[in-house]
Amino acid sequence: QVQLQESGPGLLKPSQTLALTCTISGASITTNDYYWSWIRQAPGKGLEWMGAIGNDGSTNYNPSLASRISISRDNAKNAVYLRMTDLTPDDTAVYYCNADGLSGGLGTFWGQGTQVTVLS
Numbered sequence: 001q002v003q004l005q006e007s008g009p010g011l012l013k014p015s016q017t018l019a020l021t022c023t024i025s026g027a028s029i030t031t032n033d034y035y036w037s038w039i040r041q042a043p044g045k046g047l048e049w050m051g052a053i054g055n056d057g058s059t060n061y062n063p064s065l066a067s068r069i070s071i072s073r074d075n076a077k078n079a080v081y082l083r084m085t086d087l088t089p090d091d092t093a094v095y096y097c098n099a100d101g102l103s104g105g106l107g108t109f110w111g112q113g114t115q116v117t118v119l120s
Contacts, residue, residue, distance in 0.1 A: 002026040002034070004097045004111035012118050016087050022080040022097030022111060030055055030075050035100045038071060038082045040093040041113075048093075053080060089120040 008020035020038075027034055037052040051061035053071045061069055069084045080097065097111040 002099050002107075002109040004099060004109060006095060006097050006111045006114040008114060008116075010115055010117060012087055012116065014088055014118060014120075016118075018082070018084040018087055018091070018116060020082040020095055020097075020114065020116075022082070024078050024080065024097075024099070027099065029053075029073055029078055029080060033102060033106060035102060036071075036073075036080045037098040037100065038069075038080075039096045039098050041096070042090070042093040045093075050082070050084075087118045089118045091118045092116065 003025045005023045006020055012018060029036060032055045035052050035054060038050040039047055040050055041047050049062055050065055051059060051069055051071050053059050053073055057073060059071050068086055072081045073079065093116060094113040095116050096113045099109040101107050
């Protein structure tokens, strides 16, 4: 079983930088089994894919957010990180870490999500 746990500050001010951690157990981020994404859902909105990192550390970002976000990892800690600058109240959302299996039978796994509120 793959388990993902998001952590980080839940309350921030406009212009600050968001830094979240996704701690992973049950799978290694350095093997070619899963694609690791950050996804968020703002109040009253649908899920928005933000970006992802592969087993080799390569990244891909949603073009609407690419100028502000960076996804990285720590292989020793088996963790994936999200950094997003220049926060506004529109960034208020529940933020999820997601693992998408690249082979049959691996499945898809979600963290429980963490609430991030940017003050207005």
